[in-house]
Amino acid sequence: MSALLREFGYLRLLAVVVAFLPMVVLPLLGIAALWETGYLWYWLAGLALCGLVGYGLHALSRWHNRNRMEEAITGPDPNWAPGATSAWAMVDAKAASVTPEQWPLNDASGLFRLGRDTLEDVARHFHPRRQRPLLELTVPHMLLIIERASAELRQEITDHIPLSHRLTLGRMARFRQWKDTAARLENLYRLGHAAVDPTSVVFRELRRDMGNRILGYGSEQVQTWLLREYVRKVGYYAIELYSGRLLLDDAGRVEKLTDASRMQSEEDEPEAEPLRILILGRSGSGRSSLVNALLGGQRAATDAVTGITEGIQGYRWEPDSGTGALMLDTPGIETDTMDTATLRREVLRADLILWVTSAVRADRAIERETLDRIREWFRDDPRRRPPPIVGALTHVDRLRPLREWNPPYDLADLSSAKASSIQAAVTAIADELAIPTQRLVPVCLRPEAIYNDDALLTVICGEFDEARRVRFLRCLKDRHRDENWRYLWRQLGNAGRFVVEQSRRMG
Secondary structure: OHHHHHHHOHHHHHHHHHHHHHHHHHHHHHHHHHHHHOOHHHHHHHHHHHHHHHHHHHHHHHHHHHHHHHHOOOOOOOOOOHHHHHHHHHHHHHHHHOOOOOOOOOOHHHHHHHHHHHHHHHHHHHOOOOOOHHHOOOHHHHHHHHHHHHHHHHHHHHHHOOOOOOOOHHHHHHHHHHHHHHHHHHHHHHHHHHHHOHHHHHHHHHHHHHHHHHHHHHHHHHHHHHHHHHHHHHHHHHHHHHOOOOOOOOOOOOOOOOHHHHHHOOOOOOOOOOEEEEEEEOOOOOHHHHHHHHHOOOOOOOOOOOOOOOOOEEEEEEEEOOEEEEEEEOOOOOOOOOOHHHHHHHHHOOOEEEEEEEOOOOOOHHHHHHHHHHHHHHHOOOOOOOOOEEEEEEOHHHOOOOOOOOOOOOOOOOOOHHHHHHHHHHHHHHHHHOOOHHHEEEOEOOOOOOEOHHHHHHHHHHOHHHHHHHHHHHHHHHHHHHHHHHHHHHHHHHHHHHHHHHHHHHO
C-alpha cells in the first residue's frame, strides 16, 4: 500500500482530500442539523424502512429469477430406460454439488476437466467392466454430442442472460482488467475516506456490503446456473450416447412402422408403428374371448372345447381417437407353439402385456415362472424399458357362491358374498403373480353376461403413456440397426468409387 501511495504522490493525495473535504463535511453537518431539530430518529426510521423495502424487493427478484432459471433447467428424458434414469440421478447430484468457487467460469481448462469427468462418470456407469470406458464411443458420435450440447447451451444463454448476444469475449477480458484496476483504486479511496471521516466509516462500509450483496447475488446466481446447466447438458448427451440412444441421423419419425407389425396386422398397412399389446396366458383362460370383448365383436376364433388359439393373430384396435394399437392374441404359454424362443421374441416386441388368468384355476406356478422369466429378460438389459403388465382375472362368475351372479359388484362393499369372494381372489392371485392389485381387473367374458370390461379398458388406457415410452425405445433399436446397415453400405459404396477413380488415374 505504501508503494502505491508513493506512486500516486502524497501531494496529489492531499489535493484530492482537500477537494473532497466539503463533500465529506456536508453529511456530518446534515446529521448535526437533524439532531438539533429533533428529526434524527425520524430519519433513522425512514432509513430502516427503506432498507426493509429494498430487501423485500430483492427477495421478490430472487424468487422470480430462481423460478425462471428452474424452468430452463435440463431434466431427464421420460423415454429413457431404467439404466439411463439411474445415470441421470448421478449427473444431477454432481451438478448440484459444483460451485463457481470450485470451477470458475473463466477457467477454460477447469471447465474442460469438469466436462470430461462428467463424461467419464456416465461412461463408467454404462461400461463398468471397461478399463477406459470413456473411449467406448465412435468419433461421429463424439462430434455429435459436442454439437448438440453446444447448440442447446447457446440457445439457453441467448434466451436467459441479458445482452449476452452483444457481449464479446474481448469485452469480457477488458472488463476484467478494468475491474481489477478499479478495485485497487477503490481500496485507496476507502482508505483515504476513512482517514478524513472516521466517524462515518462503519455506517458506510455496512451500506456498501449490503449493496454489494444485493447487486452481486444475481451475478452469482447466473454463474451457478450456467455451471450446473453445463454439467447437466454434458451429462444428458453423454447418457444419450453411452446408453445407445443417440442417432447420427435423427431425420424422420422414430416410431415408423416395423416389419413385424406390418406382417402381423390383419388390415391395410398403418401409417405409423402401433402400440403392440401382447395377450398372454394359459390355454382356456379366455384370451380370445377377451379380444372379442375389447374389440366389440366376434373377431377372434374361440373354441369352448379345446380353448386353443392357432398361431399368433394380430387385430387392429383403436381404443380412442389418438391411439392405434395392434392386439396380438397368442397360443397358451404351455403349448409347443409358444416355446421360450417365440415367447422371448414376442415379449421383446411388446409395448404392453395383457396377462389373462382364470380365477378358478388352482395351479398358477407355470404362470409365475413365465412372468418371472419375462421380468428377468428386461432386468438383464437396462437399456430397455419393461412393458407394463395388466392382468385380467377371468371366470369370476364361477366363484362361490356358484349360483349367485348379479353384477355389477362393488368390491369395496364386502357385505355381498360374491363381491367378497371376488375381492379375495384378486388379492390372492395378485400376490401369486406379483401384479399390483390395481392392475388386476376381475372380468366375466361370457357373451351374454360381459362384466367389468370397461374397467379393464380404463386400466389398459392408463398404461398407454408408459407403453409409448416402451415403443419409442423398441423402435429406436430398429432405427439403430437400419442406420448401421445404411452407413455401412454408403461407406462401402464410396470406398468402391474411390478405388475405381484411383485405378483410372493410375491406369
